[in-house]
Amino acid sequence: SIAYLNGEYLPLEEARISPLDRGFLFGDGIYEVIPYYGGKSVGLMPHINRMINGLAAIEIQNTISADDWKALLDDLVARNASQGENLGVYVHVSRGADVKRFHAYPEDVAPTVFAFAFPIKDPQPVDRTKATPMSMISTEDLRWQRCHIKSTALLGNVMHFQQGYAAGCGETLLFNAKGELTEGSSSNAYIVKDGKVITPIQDNQILPGITRRIIIDSLKAEGSIEVEERIVTMDEVREADELWVSSSSKEIAPVTSLDGKPVGNGEIGEVWEKAFKIYSSAKFDF
Numbered sequence: 579s580i581a582y583l584n585g586e587y588l589p590l591e592e593a594r595i596s597p598l599d600r601g602f603l604f605g606d607g608i609y610e611v612i613p614y615y616g617g618k619s620v621g622l623m624p625h626i627n628r629m630i631n632g633l634a635a636i637e638i639q640n641t642i643s644a645d646d647w648k649a650l651l652d653d654l655v656a657r658n659a660s661q662g663e664n665l666g667v668y669v670h671v672s673r674g675a676d677v678k679r680f681h682a683y684p685e686d687v688a689p690t691v692f693a694f695a696f697p698i699k700d701p702q703p704v705d706r707t708k709a710t711p712m713s714m715i716s717t718e719d720l721r722w723q724r725c726h727i728k729s730t731a732l733l734g735n736v737m738h739f740q741q742g743y744a745a746g747c748g749e750t751l752l753f754n755a756k757g758e759l760t761e762g763s764s765s766n767a768y769i770v771k772d773g774k775v776i777t778p779i780q781d782n783q784i785l786p787g788i789t790r791r792i793i794i795d796s797l798k799a800e801g802s803i804e805v806e807e808r809i810v811t812m813d814e815v816r817e818a819d820e821l822w823v824s825s826s827s828k829e830i831a832p833v834t835s836l837d838g839k840p841v842g843n844g845e846i847g848e849v850w851e852k853a854f855k856i857y858s859s860a861k862f863d864f
């Protein structure tokens with residue numbers, strides 16, 4: 579099998595991609611699978627256009643024109659004729675390999691462009707007495723509602739982080755369709771109101787953060803600050819005295835500005851200072 583990787587054709591077994599590639603680390607890329615029967619493609623230009631639109635939507639630079647994509651993929655299929663009559667072509671463009679692992683889109687990183695061809699099934703016979711049927715199950719669509727799983731499919735998080743980063747902010751705060759606070763794009767969230775720390779319930783809408791656990795447990799053990807896990811509305815967030823986010827790399831970060839407006843009095847809060855002291859003296863016990 580002959581593959582295409584970053585401008586070169588080579589045996590598929592020899593193709594190598596960096597483990598720092600953002601396709602691997604974040605699921606940060608776009609792909610297509612295009613069928614070719616007897617060397618003729620089905621829907622090639624629509625596939626190419628969907629890919630080009632997807633790349634533009636996630637701001638990955640595409641330097642290959644639609645016509646050049648067509649030539650490239652047709653060429654790949656021709657080079658793989660020995661694999662059989664009917665081939666699928668898998669094409670994958672990722673944001674490329676950065677030197678660091680950081681959610682925001684890197685500058686000056688070339689995308690990784692990879693394609694390979696593989697045998698696909700012959701078409702079904704167009705005769706209902708000979709065609710093969712299939713069975714299905716049905717279930718509620720939960721694809722974007724599994725935020726409690728620390729999956730490497732991070733494109734949704736990456737795009738949200740980038741929104742805040744592009745606006746000069748360190749994090750983006752997220753809420754659900756009901757206007758309820760969930761978490762940051764890469765952190766858990768807390769508000770402080772009248773001295774009490776309030777954080778969203780641990781469910782499928784948030785990652786069960788280790789730092790979150792340490793914060794809640796250490797504050798409860800110390801006892802001088804009340805902690806509540808409950809639904810927090812965005813109205814409450816906008817009325818809060820303090821706003822924090824937490825993660826293993828940020829520990830507890832005090833947030834003093836949200837959507838261009840000050841949080842509370844716009845200063846780092848007293849409760850943050852107390853809580854961070856308690857957290858800091860307890861964190862190595864976890």
Ligand code: PMP
Pocket residue numbers: 735761762763764765766784785786787788789790824825826827
């Ligand atoms: N939420 C999300 C979406 C995250 O990516 C992270 C960072 N891994 C967190 C919360 C914080 O988790 P932790 O405290 O375990 O680092």
